[in-house]
Amino acid sequence: MTSYIQHPLLKEKAVERRLFQLELAASALQASTLVVLPTGLGKTVVALMVLIARLNRGKVLFLAPTKPLVEQHASFLENVLADSTIVASFTGEILPERRKEMWEEAKIVVSTPQVIENDLLSRRISLRDVSCIIFDEAHRAVGNYAYVYIAERYGREGTDRLVLGITASPGSSLERIEEVCGNIGATRIETKTEADPDVSPFVHQREIEVVKVAVPPEIQRVRSLLEEVLEERGEALDRLGGSDGLRMPKRMDRTSKKELLDLQKRLRGLIAKNPSPSLYQAVSVLAEVLKLKHAVELAETQGVDSLGRYLERLASEAESRGGSKAAKRIMEDPRVEEAVGDLARMDVDHPKLRAVLELVKEQLTAKADSRIMVFTNYRDTASSVLDYLREAGDEIIRPVRFVGQSSRASDEGLSQRRQAEILQKFREGAYNVLIATSVGEEGIDIPATDLVLFYEPVPSEIRSIQRKGRTGRARAGRVVVLVARGTRDEAYRWISDRKEKSMRQQIREMSWPDRRDLGSAAGAGGGEGHGLSSGPRVGRQLVIGEVGPGPGGEPGGPGESRPLGPPDLFGLSEEASALVIVDPRERSLARMLESMGVGVTLRVLEVGDYVVSDRVGIERKTADDFVDSLVGAERNIFAQLKDLARSYERPILILEGRDLYARQVHPNAIRGALASIAVDFGVAIIPTADEDETVSVIAAIARREQHAGGGAPHAHGKKTHRTLKEQQEYLVSSIPGVGNAVAKNLLRHFGSVERVFAASAEELKEVELVGPKTAERIRELVGGEYKG
Template sequence: MEYITHPLVKPETVEKRVYQLNLAATALQESTLVVLPTGLGKTIVALLVMVQRLESGKVLLLSPTKPLVEQHAGFLKKVLKISEDEIVAFTGSIPPKEREMLWSDARVIVSTPQVIENDLLSGRITLRDVAHITFDEAHRATGNYAYVYIAKRYFEEGMDPLVLGITASPGSSRERIEEVCTNLGITHLEVRSEYDPEIAPYVFNRRIEWKIVKIPLEMKGLKDLLESVLEEKMQKLAELGVIMAKQKKLTKTELLGVQKQLQRELQRYPQRQTYQAVSIVAEIFKITHAIELGETQGPQALIRYFERLDHEASSKGGSKASKRLMDDVRIRRAVHTLKKIDTTYPKIDAVKEVVAEEVLRNPDSRVIVFTNYRDTSELVTNALNDVEGVRAVRFVGQASKYRDTGLTQRQQREIIEAFKEGEYNTLVATSVAEEGLDIPSTDLIVFYEPVPSEIRSIQRKGRTGRKHEGRIVVLMARGSKDEAYYWSTDNKEREMQKRIGEMRKSLGEIKPRQTTTREAPQRQLLEFTEPEDQNHPQIYIDHREIRSPVARELERLGAQIKLERLEVGDYTLSDRVCIERKTTGDLLSTVTDEGRNLFTQLSDLTRNYERPLLIIEGDNLYTERRIHPNAIRGLLATITVDFHIPIISTTSPEETAAIIYTIAKREQRGKKRSPTQHGRKTSQTLREQQEYVISSISNIGPVAARRLLQHFKSIRAIVSASEDELTEVEGIGKRTAERIIEVTQSQYKG
């Protein structure tokens, strides 16, 4: 085996592959998007470009998740012949001030894009000295994703900007691929498929098999029952004049179109019949999903879905659509029938058979079973663990749902490591295992159901056939949505290859990113302010607001952004003006959700600031939720009359930013007032006070404070803990542990 030789690459650590060298050579000439199948070393291409550009400045590798960042950073420390201190990994668990110090000395930075976006907006870092940026999983560079903003800033600030986008699947439409290229400033496209001569020696055959199962008669009977409910709801829509009387079914796309049309009508003429139609459409979505679950996932998964609907229906603020469905005698009969079914769903038997066959053939095999649903992942894991020789483990995301606790990133890492070592030989995974994670090549991939996305399908298939021949088995329920999804995805994959081939020839037609800023969409609001000068207002923004485009727009307008953890409000503009921003959806959620106490937030706002303001963003306040207009008017009256808080309505994040910018300039330049963070919320519970005490230590945010308290159970235990004990907590590193000990155990010198 030949290895890469380079002054910055450790000897005999990176295999030499001609196609990777060719791709890197091209990517050094101009900003390039490299499309390469999973498992063929996209990261190596990035490495080869990075070591050449390191002579000119820092290099930055962006990846969408914390596990991917840690994986890439570990790889670079292993192969690069530079000090490990000069290779840093940035995630949200590292405090901003510490990131600022690390950035100044680092040569190679690996980070999630949200962290870099935050630091750019706050002015903690600049991209001026960055010689190269790699965008991992570049297909994400659409809409408001952080990649888009970072690329824009890089081409505005960089001395000699050069970017590399890497992905296995950029999308099936020309428009999607063009959007990615334009957003990242890409001017050249390099594509390699498994059939290219220079790739072929490194690719192994992947056998794809289809296993068709029959839907049990009991489930067909249930489907008829559910479809009778669906037919009734469709008829009601027809009676309301929303659809044609002859329409018996609507596709999901058609339903979404009807929903949007109804929302537009509500904005113009809010009538009772239209509200009724909106709720019926919500019911149709739920019934359609139930029918699909019953066909493709089986009775147990469908029972769990109905349990969640029942929980939603019985909870305060639950949707009326759920309540009406669960009150329907036919739905109750369906649930009763489901609970009496004791036969195993055929897909469960099929997946047990396929995995057992693989493990019997080769006891050292590694298998991944992919499923779209968490409920199914649990059912499949339990079933596989009854098979001799199979050691299955469930692998899901971090979010916790009703009766389903997610996995922390540490737990995910531990499971992957155990899978590598052979403690488990079968991973039953949801979409979390599709993208980028360092999961070893497997011998068998099972699709419990086809996935309706060509990008996800390609990522799943890429988990096998890397080092030897791989096998892919797709389970499909005959006559169900499974078949439609499979052929739709197959066509999309073919279309993607076709579009990429076309774009290789015509990418020059795509205009590279312009470095000039776009015109503000709400320019008329800014015409009332003075001409541009260098005295830009300073605005403190709560770090959670970074998810909205408002902060990016304020930065574009020229505001000096300070991202902080604000206890009160979202935007502090002066010592007397603080703004709470709510989208219409956020505001309406506080009406139905007891856990979101708007009045406590507003009380803290008025207690701390002389001129509090509430911005309500969006133009669908009376149509987004099925809440009576009088209830909404009552809420607005309470805010303005009882809390004395003026309300400003805006239609978009851009208009919100323009209003905030104008008020900040008026306060700071006209009134000569400076922004201060003196707001303090009322601690109402013991838990909140405990979290506040721990989070008041520098370098510790609310998330880390909660983790420490969950681990040690009390403040006393945290204060008494050793450095080693503290670092056992996820997100607590050596420096943070040292800081906790210093603050809590040093003698007071007052």
């Protein structure tokens, strides 16, 4: 017989009572904790129990990495809490001042971390009175992710702190798990596995199978052509490295992308110290290697359509003004040209597409109300799968594509609102096949998902576990992984399996008797008086370090390393002796400025990146950005600095990095640009070595200005808008495959944008640099029916 949790804050029969969830929650209330629980076993319920136990101490902040997850958690809380008005859901679409009001009124705030980070940096909110922060998908708390900053601020400001991290996949190594715990301020780990006797009754069977397919000879031939070019470039890279005494990878097929990116970073560092022609050339050849390696992977694991779209983008890059030399050399190679021709004539598809169709039809025929998720690594592949399923013409298949928000040429992203609409229609059955990229991997709660298809294995245990966790939640489910024989698919599957086993081993080790915290923590702000009782200790627990100040000053926080005492967030504290207005794009440096005692306000700036007084505006460029702004078609450093000089009495350019001359741009061109910036535009140039030095310089200028009477920071100035000619060129050049040079030719030939778009394919081909493919692409875009 089903029993339910009874609590004054909960509706009657709203939450099913499961002992293991109550045990985890009771333990988590005793100290800041990372809870590791398999997907579908109610991590959110554990969070709910902790949340309601802490509400009498102060506000609770519930963080989730995406807007669909935020809406899901907010909806869950509103459905189970007796008073739903205490829940506020934050999104970037709500005006900042309105969020400030909502923060003051709400008892529970559910939000993405980026919104909270912005409001903290803009000093609209304080974490002083927050009694608990819940980090959903806590494995994200690494590197520069917003979770890390929020936890650090909470450690400094919170007066009665408790942290709960929840995840199904913390990582495959103890070091990674400890990093996550350290970054959110968790001092222990609690874990349950599907094999635990108190958990197993709630586990639904999940069948996992691998379907292997053979790559057709036609696609193998295209792959061989690309591999020939790749190996040739690899040999060239080896020769270039040898001339400078560097060891280079000889077998490109056995070299990972990470190794190549590390090599790229090392080469640029060497160029900064001792530039030589061979090192410059090596960087350029390495760029070709990276592009070719990606093309080979697409050929063998994704399919004709995905590869064709990628090569089209490379061709567009090669033709555009400011396009990379690497793209130009690749597209000029006869073997690549031959591969492009073969793709255009090819009438076979990758067998994975047929396998997807067969598996989907099989599932929907056997169970008409099924929900199916198909995961792909690439958007192009998601589009290919969508088109293939639609073209099959089977009425029982109702597919939809689910991708992220960012857009690129010919591939528009999905707004957060549209993502939420698609998920809701998928739950309701309007769509029954969701074709998703990584955006669909985390936390989407669709209990009825019966089949999860991996279009390819992923070499990440976290992503693999997240994908598998989309099924087997409310009933038995099935996971199928597609593998192309003799390709990197097989290696990726092996890597993922090995990492998953390693993660399970780490979790098992947490149950060793000598690693349990057997001491009583009953007085540490835990379950007493909250209606939660842990009962006997069954869950696994690992103490991460010394338990620092936590709930009510008792154990539970991140320890001595974090200074206590909140700063004045709504004015300048004694330490925050200056205030800087920072554009949100510079968010990472805003955090660093704040840590130095400088007050920060985030605000979208039309001109510059930082404003430190009424008269000083600062533009920051890394060395790479600076060179890109000189040669890129759309990034004009002179226009930006002209606006800066017009808007501020004392304009400054901070040029960050020691590798200014590491690119294949003649040093004299860079020196000439610097001279023009200083002499013609009157902009002071300050070189810095790295972000730390940049932040120190900005802080020093701000303090000097504001103490010397330069006035409080005041943002002013607007961007200079493009001329009509520039807007016309930009409009035409935005067509995929049409670069700046082709756009100018088209406009000169036809005389207006209207006549360019009205021209037939035959008329378009008369223009210099416009071939049949480009002409067809223009006509398809202009004349194609809109299917939104």
